[in-house]
Amino acid sequence: MTAIQITNVEKRYKSLQALGGVSLTIEEGEFFGLLGPNGAGKTTLISIIAGLIRPDAGKVTIHGHDVTGDFRAARKKLGVVPQELVFDPFFTVRETLRLQSGYFGLPNNDAWIDEVMHNLDLTNKADTNMRALSGGMKRRVLVAQALVHKPPVIVLDEPTAGVDVELRQTLWQFITRLNREGHTVVLTTHYLEEAQAMCKRVAMLKLGKVVALDSMAALIRRISGSQLVLNLREGELPADLRHLVSHPDLTDEGRKYSLRINDYAEVEPILARLRETGVHIDEMQLQQADLEDIFLQIMDKGSV
């Protein structure tokens, strides 16, 4: 079954086109990554999926329910962890979660609330007032809130922005378990390592358009080569090697260069050329291509 169907969605804020015709199909049980630089339109798309803002054109359904025409049914299928910390300061953690359960018509939800709190390491904060929690703890409550009604589709908008390693691990363990049990997960994050570790399929957005859509494995394969990262002590990279530089913007004042190579055999001639021109190397590393390389290339050029 299709979990989320997004068809030709458009959204404008006055003269700014935030989404310019986005179409995506996310199947039930997927762990899907929605990536893109600041302002690409990820939060706008998530807000449309959550029924918080209306698209100017196009359609979104969740498990077949239209998010505008059939809002209540669509919303029941969906748990959203928003990017911003929004909460009511007058309630305790448990009260907040009970209240949220009430919105979904679940008055006797304590067993699941206890399990969610346990899995997010919130149990010893259950009776603490929301305003007394640290930022990281509040974020845990936001995650718990999104899960109180056991939604089959979970959307997380930057859930690990500014949170500590411990919460990341707790969160990913729990989300991975829910995904294994059949929940669909959609994640936006600026931590590409995290996306690479978690997501099986990825869409990259740029200026409101999908510029890449593929499985993680296929995206990584698109860049078959590795990077030879050189830190030069003296001299500059010879002009005839410059076409190999993969991220000119990361070049550090003529000292640090990332060269794209397809085969380890290409390393030796590069080193020989540097020796010939009297360039000394301070440090050298060989790095496998990762999602960050692909992301930078797609965002630079629009394709790999």
Ligand SMILES: Nc1ncnc2c1ncn2[C@@H]1O[C@H](COP(=O)(O)OP(=O)(O)OP(=O)(O)O)[C@@H](O)[C@H]1O
């Ligand atoms: N309420 C609004 N009014 C006007 N412009 C808006 C509004 N919300 C978003 N925008 C603009 O729409 C574009 C897309 O924003 P959006 O927040 O969806 O991007 P994003 O990909 O989530 O970015 P980030 O990674 O920074 O969270 C941006 O240029 C943003 O400035």
